[in-house]
Amino acid sequence: MRKMNCFMNGEKTLALYRLCWIVLLGIGLQGCGYEIEDIEEIEERMELQSSALEVTLNADQLTADIITFNWTEARSVSGESMVSYRTKLDVLGNNFGVATTIMSHEDEGVLTKSFSSEQLQNWANEKWGLPVNKPFTLQFRVIAEYEGGQAFHAPEVRTVTVNVQPIRTVVFDADKIFLTGSAINGSAKVELQRTVENENQYAVLLDLQAGSLEIPVEYEGATNFLCPKNSDGGLHDGTAVEVNMREQPIGWEIPQAGQYRLVVNMQKATCTIYSPATALQPKVVTWNADGGISRTTEVNELWMHGAINGWAAPIKMDCSVSLADPQVLIYQGGRTGKAKFIVYGENDNNKNLAYAFSCPLTGSGDKQELTLTIGKVSELSGGMSSAQRNSYYTIPAGANFLVFDLRNMTLLAEKR
Template identity: 50%
Template structure:
C-alpha cells in the first residue's frame, strides 16, 4: 500500500506542475512570434497617352502612342534602380517570342511607338488579323540591384484598345479567277487547310488581264479589286483589296505559273509571278559523315507526346506557301514534349535535322510549353542541344501548322 501511495503522490505533483509548464511555453512562444514586415509604400505610376488608338498608315512614322511613368520609391543603401518595359497583345502574357522588351536608360521615364512599328509587329510578330480590333498591354518593372538587401520590384501595367486597321471583307461562297489571261475560263480558288479565311490557287496564265469574280448570294456580280483602283501587279507583295461591283483587272505581263493568295482576314491579295515563285524549305544536315540537303515536305513526330514512338506526320503542304506544312492526325497522348524531324528512316533519324522550341540564350536545350491557339517560335537544327529539346504541346493536340518561312508553330484541337 505504501508503494501505491507514493505513485499517486507523484501523479498529483505532476498535475500541479503542468499549468506552470504550459504558461512558460506560452510566454516563450510569444517571445518568438513572427512579426509582419512593414508594407512598402510604392511610388511608381504608369499612364498611357490614350485609352484607344487607330493605326495611322498615312503618317506611319509619327508617334501614335506614348507611355509615361514616375520614379519608383527611394531605397537606402547602394541599391540602384533599373526600369524595364514590355509591350504585347493581351493574352500573350509577355512571352519571349511576342513581347517587345526594352531596358530603359537612366533618367528615361517614357516610351513611344509609331504606327509603323505597331503595324509591323501586328503582322510579323503577333500575327493578328488586321480586320479585328485588339488590346495591347504595356508594363513597366522597376527593379533594384547592387545593394546588400533585397528590394521588392514595383510593377505597373496599362492596356490600350487598337481599332481594326482594315475593313473586313465578307467571305463569299466562292472566289474565282477569270479574264483574258485565262482565255476567259473560270478557275475556283481553294480554301487553305491552315486558315479557312485564306484562299489560294496555282494557275498558268498568259499575257492579258486577270480578274477576280466573287460568287455571292443574290443577283449582283461583285469583284475583288485592288483598293488603289489600279491594275499594276505588285509581284510577291500583299496588296490591299476591296469588294466592289466595278470590274478592275490586274495586268499580267509575263506568261507562266502564278500563285494567287486571297487573305480575307487582312483584306489582302498576293500574286506571285514565276520571277517571285515561292520555293519549299531546304535544310542541310550531316547524314553520318555525308552532308545532305532535304527539301522539307514531310515531318516525323517523336517525343513523350507520341509515347516515344515515331509518327509519320503525313503532312499537307499549303497552297498559299510551300513552306507551310500542316499536320492533322492522331492526337498527342501527353504534354511531355515532341520534336519534328525531317527524316524518318531508322538509320539516321535520331541525328537528323529537326524543328522544336528555341534554345536558351546560352544555346542549351530546353523544353518549352505552347498553349493551344497561340503562335509560338520555331527553331531548327541538327546539333545535340536542338535534337534534345522538345516542344510541350497540350495532350490532345491533333492539328499543327508549321510556318517554316516565318519560323512559327500553331497547335490546335479539331
C-alpha cells in the same frame, strides 16, 4: 362557501407555484445553455491586378504581349494541403462557360499570365464569335485551390475585367472566288480554294498566259469584283496589294506566261500575286546522316519523335502543304506530348541524327524544353546540332491543329 373560496385560493397558489418554476427554469436554461460559436473568418490573401484596364490590340506587334495579369500568393494553410492556381479568360457575359472559356492550370510558382494581340483577336473572331471591329470586355479569373490533406479549405477567387479595342479589319464575305480574263486559257473560270490554315484566305497555283486577270467574287447570288484599291492594274510581283470590292472589274496585267501563285486574304483585304520570278519555294535543309553522309531534304512532311512515341518509330504527321506558301505545313491530329519534329521518318539511326525543328535553344546555346500555348504563336527553331536535336516542345492537351511556318520560323497550336 368558505370551502369553495379555499379551493379557489388553492388553485391560484398552485398556478403561481408552477409559474415561478417556469420562470426559474428559463433563467437556469439561459445561464447554462449552449453558446452559438461564430465560424472563424478566413483571412484571404490573394490579390489580382491587370497591367491595364483598357487596351487596344496592336496589329504591328501581333505576337507581343498586350495584357498581363499578376496575382499574389493565396493564404497558406496548415497540414498537408497544397495550393494550385487555375486561370480562366472569357468575354463578359459568357459566365465562364465550358465552350467559351480559355482555361489553364499554372505551373508551381507562376503568378502571372499574359496574352498577345493575336491571341485575343483570334479568339474574339473564332472562339467567341464577336462582331468584327466591335469593342468587347474581357473577364480574367484566378482560382486558388487547396488539394491534399484531410481538411477542407475554401478556395480564393479573384476576377478582373478589361475593355478591349480590337484590331480594325476589313472583311469581305464570299461564297466563291474565281479568276477570269484573257490571262486564263480560253474562257475558263478557275476557282480559288480556301487555305487549310486560314478560312479567310484563298489561294491557287496555276499556269497563266500574258493578258488581263480579273477576280470575280460570288456572294449571296450577286457577283462583284476584287480590284486594286489604287486602281493600278500593274503587277506588284510578290507584294501584297490592298483591294476593295467593285461592281465593275479592274484587272491585273500579267506580263508573261508562266506559273503564278495568287493569294487573297479577305480579312486583311489584300491580294498577292507571285510570278515565276518571285515563286515561293519549299524549305530545303541539309544534315549529316549516319556515317557523316550529307543529305539534303525538301521539307514537305514532318515526323514526331521523342517522348510522344517513346523514341521508337517516328510518327508521320501527314502534313498538308498550304496553297498560299509551300513553307507552311499544317498538322491536323490529336497527338499530344513532348516531341521534336524531324524531316526523316525511317526507323533507323538516322532518325536520331535528322534535322529537327523544336523550341529555341537557351541564351547560352543549350538544349531546352518548352510547352506550346494554345492560340499563341511560338518561336520555332531548326538545326542539326546535338542541342537542337535534344530540344523539345510539349503539345498541350486539347491541341489538334499545328501550323508550322518554316519561312518565318513560327509554330501555332490551336484547338479546332
